Amino acid sequence: METKFTLHDRESILKFLQDTINGSVELQQHVKKYEKGTVVFTQGQRLNYLSLILKGRANLRHVRYDGSSLDLLKFEPGHFMGLLAFTTGNPSLTTCTVVEDIYALRIEQSEFEQYVNDHPDLRSPLQILMMINMSDRFLQNLRLESQMHSLNQRLKAESEELRMAYRQLESSHQKLIHQEKMATLGELVAGFAHEINNPAAALIRSAEALKENFQELPETESMALMFKSGLDAEPISSSEIRERMLEIQKRFPYVEDRSATRKLAQMPELALEVIDSNRKKISITQLIQQFEAGKLIHNIQLASARIAGLVKSLKSYSRQDKNQAEMIDIRTGIKDTILVLTNRLKFLDVNIELNEIPETCARMGELNQVWTNILVNACEILPDGGQISIKTWSDENSIFVEIADNGPGIPPEVLSRIFEPNYTTKNQGSQFGLGLGLAISNQIIRKLGGNIEASNNKVAGAKFLTSIPIVKC
């Protein structure tokens, strides 16, 4: 009798099969026992038989090309072992290992047709069972795909988080490097300033001593006057020299030497009168020499004073030894910064209006970094000249420092990002910026409870307004 079975009914089919086997000695001979731990078939093996689990369990494992293994289905009673390999003829994709002693109906490929002819009531249930097995696998597949999809989503999200975290880390790292560099540079500058200090001091003292020494030397009043004229003489421009040389040539036609004419052109009226009155008495060369001596000493004094001033400002500017905040007049630092940046500011029109402001608690070195950053940016935006103005003032709560230029101004898209770390408009050729200058400056000011505001002037150029609260240490 052929009974119809529904597709979902693995248990009842199994029961039917078991009953049929129990009632057939012949069939019982095809029931094989696999003990726990037995490998029923291995990955890559071609199978020409099929095993239906009547009792017991097995594990399917797939080994990947990279050596890692995947545990797939667990086989239970009603599952065929080796179904795919048997039906397709392809080598098995998996290795099947017994987990719980198995009793299985083993069906050889060569015998299968015979089987079914001998036991027609087995045909339908076997086929249905095979379908059930296949559909189980298919369902499993769907489940796995779904799991994979959600895993993928999670992976993408985590990946994105990691990327962001990495970017932040990079940025902090760069800031750290920059600060390290600044610290090292600051150390170098401070060391350098200390070193130059001594020779600079020696220069100044020697020049002064030389002056006093020479003042005793001239033997006549005329010579002394020439020397003194030289001491007081300020250098004059090339065009003025040219003009005066023409006058000298008319007034002193007997002076043929052009170098001598030039020297006379640099002398004040007092000295020229001395030369006139001594025309027949003292050689003009000697008088000129006295003047030159005075002038050269004066030049030495000017130059060494300049060196000393720069060194002083450099030391004051870096203030490496002050790691504590202290009560300071910010204007000193601003003046030092301006002096230290002389080279850059040389050909600009710099307007300074440092109104009186109260002291506040801060680190001068740090604040000098801020002014430097803003001023250097201004210099770079005015390569062919322009104006910079620096103003300070205060109200009862805050100190204000405004640095403005008359350059092209800040484009709106830059303005909104100007204090962002790693944001820079300097990326061409020799102009290279990390984009950290203003970001660090902003940080420094914010740490003090203050604020930097970048904006564009009504007329032309950009303006940076820094406000710092007035506090006691």
Added chain:
Amino acid sequence: MDNQIYIVIIEDELEVMEALLGDLEFIEPNFPLEAANNAEEAVSVMEQIEADGHKVGLLLCDHVLPGKNGIDLLIELQNHPTLKHSKKVLVTGQAGLEDTVQAINKAHLDYYIAKPWTKEELQEVVTEKLTDYVIENKLNLLQYMSALNATRLAEALRENGLTDT
């Protein structure tokens, strides 16, 4: 005196200009000195020298100047019909590599003296470059024997068979 060969110094810091003038006084009896504080003034001075019937044999130029810088000036002078023949020496503390390469390639810079200079180096370079100038421009070499490099002038005379006319 006509047809004198001038040396023109271009330097904006007056003390440095004076120092250069001082170091070059040794050669002024034969090669008059002129100075300018910026590129514009320099060009007008040089054009005046030529208008007066003289020549500019050598330029000693600083790089950092108000307005146009030294190297740009030297490059532009290459387009000037007469001034391009003058010898060009850069005397500077502040020309970067890129700029200097430009000066060499585009302005055919003849020498680079780094500040601070030594008097000896300066005087030697000036003498040599003026020697180059008079030889290249086929001027009256005998006249300059005592002031410039006599050995090289003598050799040039031998090679070219030039005599005092």
